[in-house]
Amino acid sequence: MKIVSDRFLVNGMLGGLARKLRMLGFDAEFSSDDDSVLIRYRSRAENRIVLTKHAELAKSLGDRAWLVSGAGTGEEFHSVVPLLRRITGPADPLSRCLDCNSRLEKITREDARDTTPHYSWVRADHFTRCTDCNKTYWKGTHHKRMLDEIREMKKQLAR
Numbered sequence: 001m002k003i004v005s006d007r008f009l010v011n012g013m014l015g016g017l018a019r020k021l022r023m024l025g026f027d028a029e030f031s032s033d034d035d036s037v038l039i040r041y042r043s044r045a046e047n048r049i050v051l052t053k054h055a056e057l058a059k060s061l062g063d064r065a066w067l068v069s070g071a072g073t074g075e076e077f078h079s080v081v082p083l084l085r086r087i088t089g090p091a092d093p094l095s096r097c098l099d100c101n102s103r104l105e106k107i108t109r110e111d112a113r114d115t116t117p118h119y120s121w122v123r124a125d126h127f128t129r130c131t132d133c134n135k136t137y138w139k140g141t142h143h144k145r146m147l148d149e150i151r152e153m154k155k156q157l158a159r
């Protein structure tokens with residue numbers, strides 16, 4: 001398979017997989033749309049590899065699709081590892097919004113005050129905000145869990 005893009009369009013019931021890819025820093029748009037004409041169109045218009053469980057759609061897209069298998073997000077991620085290994089562009093972990101895929105930008109503690117729970121705001125020292133949906137991220141307990149998850153995914157990619 002020729003790698004035609006390092007950007008993805010995650011299709012179907014694979015929202016968890018899209019979040020994992022975003023966590024690693026990959027540009028992973030999500031569409032639950034099962035209109036294959038629309039998915040094919042978006043793949044070409046936005047130059048994205050479609051990650052899908054629909055065998056027919058994957059087949060019709062050729063190099064522009066990767067057939068995802070497995071039950072649950074962990075297995076689904078495992079099934080795209082061979083594809084991710086071939087993508088050379090370095091992904092920048094925690095640089096994208098997990099909810100909407102847009103870029104995160106660093107903000108000051110003061111800017112984060114209104115959108116961060118007080119308990120976390122007092123303790124965290126690093127804040128970022130989504131440039132599109134405005135969701136605020138900070139380094140707290142969930143952040144440590146995410147780093148563990150990223151480490152685990154990177155281990156799989158390196159093998």
Ligand SMILES: [Zn+2]
Pocket residue numbers: 097098099100101102130131132133134135
């Ligand atoms: Zn967002």
